[in-house]
Amino acid sequence: MKDLTLSKPTFIIDKKKSIDKIEAMFKKATRQGVQLRPHFKTHQNYEIGTWFREVGVRAITVSSCEMAEYFAFDGWNDITIAFSVNLNEADKINSLSSRINLNILLEDIEVVTSLEEKLTNKVGVFVEIDTGYKRAGLNPADTETIGQLLKKISTSDKLIFKGFLTFAGHSYFAQGEAEIQRVFNQYMDDMLRLKEKFGRAFLSLKLSAGDTPTCSIVSNFRGVDEIRPGNFIFYDLMQVLIGSCKREQVSAIVACPVVAIHKERQEIIIFGGAVHFSKEMLTTPEKGAFYGDVVELSGKGWKTEETGAYVSWMSQEHGVVKAPASFFERIKVGEFIGVIPVHSCLVANLMKGSTLIIN
Amino acid sequence: MKDLTLSKPTFIIDKKKSIDKIEAMFKKATRQGVQLRPHFKTHQNYEIGTWFREVGVRAITVSSCEMAEYFAFDGWNDITIAFSVNLNEADKINSLSSRINLNILLEDIEVVTSLEEKLTNKVGVFVEIDTGYKRAGLNPADTETIGQLLKKISTSDKLIFKGFLTFAGHSYFAQGEAEIQRVFNQYMDDMLRLKEKFGRAFLSLKLSAGDTPTCSIVSNFRGVDEIRPGNFIFYDLMQVLIGSCKREQVSAIVACPVVAIHKERQEIIIFGGAVHFSKEMLTTPEKGAFYGDVVELSGKGWKTEETGAYVSWMSQEHGVVKAPASFFERIKVGEFIGVIPVHSCLVANLMKGSTLIIN
Incomplete structure (x- = not known):
């Protein structure tokens, strides 16, 4: 990838x-x-x-x-x-x-x-x-x-x-x-x-x-x-949370470019918002309301391990990613990160013009 | 209309x-x-x-x-x-x-x-x-x-x-x-x-x-x-609630066909869901979380008066409308009702292929 x-x-x-x-x-x-x-x-x-x-x-x-x-x-x-x-x-x-x-x-x-x-x-x-x-x-x-x-x-x-x-x-x-x-x-x-x-x-x-x-x-x-x-x-984050599947079985993510990094808030701004994901959200006690989990891209696709980073807010085209230091420090503007979407059906509908099939 | x-x-x-x-x-x-x-x-x-x-x-x-x-x-x-x-x-x-x-x-x-x-x-x-x-x-x-x-x-x-x-x-x-x-x-x-x-x-x-x-x-x-x-x-329901505009100034709605009526729950099912509206929602004390206000269509467009009906839930293509008796009783399957969307920008993006300009 x-x-x-x-x-x-x-x-x-x-x-x-x-x-x-x-x-x-x-x-x-x-x-x-x-x-x-x-x-x-x-x-x-x-x-x-x-x-x-x-x-x-x-x-x-x-x-x-x-x-x-x-x-x-x-x-x-x-x-x-x-x-x-x-x-x-x-x-x-x-x-x-x-x-x-x-x-x-x-x-x-x-x-x-x-x-x-x-x-x-x-x-x-x-x-x-x-x-x-x-x-x-x-x-x-x-x-x-x-x-x-x-x-x-x-x-x-x-x-x-x-x-x-x-x-x-x-x-x-x-x-x-x-x-x-x-x-x-x-x-x-x-x-x-x-x-x-x-x-x-x-x-x-x-x-x-x-x-x-x-x-x-x-x-x-x-x-x-x-x-x-x-x-x-595809499955998605909602299905993982319901218990329908394991995280490793999710077979579709959104790769999003990093466009800004805010050190003081330890937040990453991605090009990836409501017009790519819809505004489907989940709520957990740790994260509150959130819009997707962040994964790292790798040569063959994406790594399934949890990074602790997640999309905490979304406007029309922007996503705001909250990230722990371990992940935050490795990310640079211009790179891509992966987002496991909350609801893959809505993403597939929105991303008809920007889909890539791998493997 | x-x-x-x-x-x-x-x-x-x-x-x-x-x-x-x-x-x-x-x-x-x-x-x-x-x-x-x-x-x-x-x-x-x-x-x-x-x-x-x-x-x-x-x-x-x-x-x-x-x-x-x-x-x-x-x-x-x-x-x-x-x-x-x-x-x-x-x-x-x-x-x-x-x-x-x-x-x-x-x-x-x-x-x-x-x-x-x-x-x-x-x-x-x-x-x-x-x-x-x-x-x-x-x-x-x-x-x-x-x-x-x-x-x-x-x-x-x-x-x-x-x-x-x-x-x-x-x-x-x-x-x-x-x-x-x-x-x-x-x-x-x-x-x-x-x-x-x-x-x-x-x-x-x-x-x-x-x-x-x-x-x-x-x-x-x-x-x-x-x-x-x-x-x-366009404005939208979010702007009305913020106070940016009056309800009468909203200049775009979604007309949705009624596909089912549930008398026992006093709910109307419309063809109109997340792929038409996104899942942007608002919350008020009376309605809880909701996805749009329902208006009546009229010869020249739509009536701006509040009907008391609103979209209480949305899945990919379905909307569930809660309606007071005064509105509910007038609606039949096959008719269209209007929905003032929560966020018109997201609707316009999703409805590019299904837009009608009037007046």
């Missing part, structure tokens, strides 16, 4: 580390008869898509019609838009569903009628279930509403009910493997109960689940039919 | 409101013999650049070499990159300085030698002063270091010392006009002392200052030579 010519903040992706993780996740899933339908919102990148394809992945998840169009153009023909359907984008849905196998999400019975009027082709439908994240989806205990929605969907010749889908984002509030496992058990209990209730009426009903923390930790997928982790290809 | 066909999250900019603010700021500055050198990082948009040009603005500020290249290509030929110089981008600086009047920032004496070796043309230099924000810049009390730096710069035939520059970002921690005025008085005291000390040796020394809060509030610019506000063209 020190050998590479970098000039500005650059998102550095370690290909080998990333592919190792894809292979491991694919093996763990297929061994149990579970389909890996990875979420491509994390990387939004054709080249990285091919890494999944070469491992054997054939179906993907995205979070918008635009992202579906982007990957359909690259030959992906089995795509779930894991986002409550946006009625205003029916044209895009029609265009996509004329070319590929498209799945959308529904949760609102009133949407079905408006949607059906607009659709020109068949689309697969997953009904979203809120297993505890409290974002989108129906309450799994409210089987009456779910039943009414399924009945309504069944009357349509365009909407093909595929099954139940959940995103258990509350796994992001877990800490450590035991808590993550507990979130998995809880949401799978919810999902399996729904399958039991509606499985006789809908024989091919599938269960789709799988956030990065639970997919990373659980060894037994317990009856889920497909998993949709996305972030695991 | 309700007449317009929107399909996805869209950054809506009210042209008339924006130009009114440009004209007012330009008049206030020129009346006092102060040059308005607006910060274009806020909008990063050619068309909006022409609004400034038509009012009479000839010189601009940007925060990166790339942004300087972008605006130089559109004919802007007097640009300050208000960011501690990045030694790794000397090629871009050389290319720019061969075509336009370019100013850069310096604060580190050790950088001067490395920089001089790399430069091929003359560039203007502002020395950055930290008047209290504690990000970049030299301590104004440390006149010894400042003097040494000026001496070193003077020995160069490429580096043309222009003056002192400060970004008083600590005005963002102020609340109300009196506090903002106090920040202005304090940093101008610092800057004027420096001018007094070094003005005899450098007769054409200029003082460059001007964040949006102080430029919006102060009526007397007290000896500053140029001001560099950026955000004022």
